[in-house]
Amino acid sequence: MTGYPAGWSVAAARAAITAGAPVLLPLLNDFDPAIRIDAAYALATAADPDHTIRTDLTTRLATEQDAIVLPPCSSPPRRAPGPRTSADRLVAP
Secondary structure: OOOOHHHHHHHHHHHHHHHOHHHHHHHHHOOOHHHHHHHHHHHHOOOOOOOHHHHHHHHHHHHOOOOOOOOHHHOOOOOOOOOOOHHHHHOOO
16 A cells, blocks of 8 residues: 555555455356446455455356356457468467
8 A cells, every 4th residue: 555545545445345245245146247247346356365255256257157247368269260370479389
């Protein structure tokens, strides 16, 4: 935390979200995808020294079926068929 008011605000927000984690964690399994998304974003900012939040987020991500909730990086990238170019070497060996 810095001595600037913006730093205090961020620290206070993170502390509040961390304190509210027990209320937010069950929302990861809500019927409404928008609620699940919002809960995941909020929980991602919480302090998690015992890895409870990380474990719950990982467990939920492994069972999530709704494409709107899944992060873009959860599936392998698709590439068009055809010969590989030198640009492909930058991202794939």
